[in-house]
Amino acid sequence: MLKKTVVLCALALVLAAPMFAQEANGAAGASGGVKWGVIGAAVLLGLAAAAGATAQGRATAAAADGMSRNPGAAKDIRGMTLLGLVLIESLVLYALLICFLIYGK
Amino acid sequence: MQEHHSILFRPINALLIRLLGEPPVDRLSPGVAHFLFPDGKEAWIPDTAIMALLLTLVIFILFRMAARRYDAARPSKTQSFLEMIVSFLRDLCEEAIGHGGKAYVGVIGALFIFIAMGNLFGVFYFLQPPTGSLSTTVALALVAFIYFNYHGVREHGLGGYLKHFMGPMLAIAPLFFVIEIIGTLARILSLSLRLFMNIFGEHTTTNVFASLVPVVVPWPMMALGVFTAFLQAYVFALLTAVYIGTAVAHEEH
Numbered sequence: 001m002l003k004k005t006v007v008l009c010a011l012a013l014v015l016a017a018p019m020f021a022q023e024a025n026g027a028a029g030a031s032g033g034v035k036w037g038v039i040g041a042a043v044l045l046g047l048a049a050a051a052g053a054t055a056q057g058r059a060t061a062a063a064a065d066g067m068s069r070n071p072g073a074a075k076d077i078r079g080m081t082l083l084g085l086v087l088i089e090s091l092v093l094y095a096l097l098i099c100f101l102i103y104g105k
Numbered sequence: 106m107q108e109h110h111s112i113l114f115r116p117i118n119a120l121l122i123r124l125l126g127e128p129p130v131d132r133l134s135p136g137v138a139h140f141l142f143p144d145g146k147e148a149w150i151p152d153t154a155i156m157a158l159l160l161t162l163v164i165f166i167l168f169r170m171a172a173r174r175y176d177a178a179r180p181s182k183t184q185s186f187l188e189m190i191v192s193f194l195r196d197l198c199e200e201a202i203g204h205g206g207k208a209y210v211g212v213i214g215a216l217f218i219f220i221a222m223g224n225l226f227g228v229f230y231f232l233q234p235p236t237g238s239l240s241t242t243v244a245l246a247l248v249a250f251i252y253f254n255y256h257g258v259r260e261h262g263l264g265g266y267l268k269h270f271m272g273p274m275l276a277i278a279p280l281f282f283v284i285e286i287i288g289t290l291a292r293i294l295s296l297s298l299r300l301f302m303n304i305f306g307e308h309t310t311t312n313v314f315a316s317l318v319p320v321v322v323p324w325p326m327m328a329l330g331v332f333t334a335f336l337q338a339y340v341f342a343l344l345t346a347v348y349i350g351t352a353v354a355h356e357e358h
Contacts, residue, residue: 086340090295093302 037105041098048095055088109312112231113159114152121149153238160223160235190218194342201346202353209349212252216245217342220300224334227308228327237305239297246297249345257352266352292348296341303337 063081067074122128128142128149143151171187180188194214198206220236227234235241257266270289272281307330315323 082336083340083343086299086336089303090299093306094298096306097298097302 052092157235221338
């Protein structure tokens with residue numbers, strides 16, 4: 001198991017070697033230098049989406065758990081769950097807005 | 106991303122240009138010109154405003170027709186459906202605000218219906234959602250902000266309402282005051298941005314999908330768009346009701 005993991009990691013690194021050449025090329029080739037706006041937007045959105053998905057997954061799991069334990073309260077739990085999901089979603093969308101703003105820079 | 110205008114954009118602006126000439130973009134400073142006429146010389150009224158006016162007209166006509174045909178003894182299907190919506194809004198207000206919740210159903214219901222139907226405009230190809238533009242959503246958020254502050258001041262008086270911002274202890278009042286003011290102003294931002302980004306993102310994603318594969322692929326995104334339309338309207342109305350509730354709340358001693 002450990003040997004397989006090591007072999008897989010080595011293979012991934014070897015296959016990713018052209019990336020190093022491309023990075024140098026990109027840094028020199030872009031008109032003003034490295035496009036930090038695009039990189040920043042990608043990193044930001046990836047992190048925001050990951051955090052948002054984790055939070056929403058936990059919220060949904062808790063909601064399903066509560067509804068299964070107490071089917072009578074299902075309606076109230078559903079209302080609160082939807083509100084919570086939407087509020088978490090809105091935070092991810094604020095990050096998307098910033099991505100739009102920094103994308104061109 | 107190229108602009109996709111609604112079906113009313115060209116005719117109305119062509120008519121206005123024929124009547125009034127071109128918009129006086131040259132005679133204004135660039136900032137004012139961009140604010141008043143965002144499309145430059147080709148449009149007197151931007152697409153968002155046309156769609157918002159159309160939405161107001163549609164809501165007005167539909168609800169006037171429904172009110173005229175109101176029959177308490179034998180409700181028709183439309184009337185039952187609308188009564189269901191009104192009772193849903195009334196429950197929402199009572200749950201979020203407490204006793205006097207029914208007094209606020211008017212504005213909260215108007216916000217809910219405007220936003221829900223406005224978002225639904227995004228599903229049609231020949232229309233644009235008015236809430237897909239920051240202008241409309243900030244306007245709606247400002248309406249909600251002014252409304253809940255007005256009711257807070259009406260209930261407690263200006264001094265009493267500001268005392269709510271002081272916090273529990275007098276010692277930390279200055280710091281708490283600043284934090285509360287910023288938090289309350291941030292409510293405008295959060296309400297408007299949440300609605301705008303949801304609808305704009307949904308609409309843009311559907312356009313991208315439709316430009317790639319026109320027939321079957323956009324349908325799940327459009328279904329999600331319909332779901333998001335009602336959900337965002339519900340959340341906007343609910344949050345406004347909660348803000349009203351916190352503004353008019355009388356603390357039980």
